[in-house]
C-alpha cells in the first residue's frame with residue numbers, strides 16, 4: 001500500500017469523533033472498530049446488530065467506563081465518521097441509534113468497502129489501526145485482554161509480517177481465540193498457583209490463561225497445556241521463577257529471592273504446594289508440556305519446600 005493511502009486511513013481512525021468531558025472516557029467507537037477488525041480477521045464482514053448487540057454490550061461493560069453505556073450509540077454513530085463504517089437496513093430506512101429500532105429494522109453494520117479492502121490488502125495496516133485504537137484509549141496492561149476479547153491476534157499478525165509469510169494463509173498457525181476462556185472455565189476462574197479469584201461485575205480480573213509450553217515454541221492451545229494464573233504468577237511462570245513438577249506441585253527457583261513478607265507469602269511459601277487442578281473432566285497439565293517448561297524455562301534448581 002502506498003504511504004499516502006495508509007496515512008489517509010490512519011488519519012481517519014485517529015480523528016474519530018469521541019464525546020469527551022472532563023477526562024471522562026468514551027471508548028465506544030474504538031471498541032466497536034476493534035470488534036469489527038476481529039470479525040474481519042475471522043472472515044466476517046457483515047455485522048448484524050441483533051447478533052452482535054450482546055457481545056458489544058459485554059465489551060463496553062468490561063472495557064468501557066463504569067457508567068452505563070448503550071452499544072447501539074456507537075453502532076449507528078460511527079457511520080457519521082468519515083468513511084470507516086456503514087449501517088444499512090433491508091428497507092433502506094435510517095434506524096437511528098436506539099437498540100430497539102436497530103433490531104426492528106434488522107440493521108447491519110460493516111467496515112466501509114474501501115476500508116475493508118485496504119485492511120485485507122495490507123495486514124500491517126490492520127495491526128497499526130488496532131494498536132492506534134488501543135494506545136489512544138487504554139493503558140498497556142489492558143491491551144492483551146481487549147485483543148483477546150475481540151479475537152485479534154496482533155502479535156501473531158506482526159510476527160508473520162516480519163517473516164513475510166502473511167499471504168500463506170493455510171499453513172499459518174493461528175491462536176485459538178477461545179483458549180483463554182476454556183482454561184479459565186476449566187480452572188473455575190482461580191489461579192492454579194495461589195487460588196486468587198478476583199472478579200468485578202461480570203468479568204474475571206487479573207486472571208490469565210498461561211501456556212505451559214509457550215505458544216511461540218509450538219505449545220498447543222489445549223487445556224492440558226494451560227493453567228489459569230493470576231497476572232503475577234503468570235509472569236513468574238514465564239520468567240522461570242515458578243515451575244511445576246510431575247506430581248503437579250509448585251516449584252520455586254532457588255535463585256529467586258524476596259525479603260519482605262509479601263514476597264514470602266506470594267512466592268517463597270508456594271514451594272512444594274499442590275497446584276489447584278482443573279474441575280473434574282478437564283485435563284490436568286500434561287507431563288510432556290511440564291517437561292518442556294522444566295527443561296526450557298524453569299530456572300532450577302528448585303528451592304526445598306519448607
Ligand SMILES: [Zn+2]
Pocket residue numbers: 191192193194195196229230231232233
Ligand atoms: Zn496467583
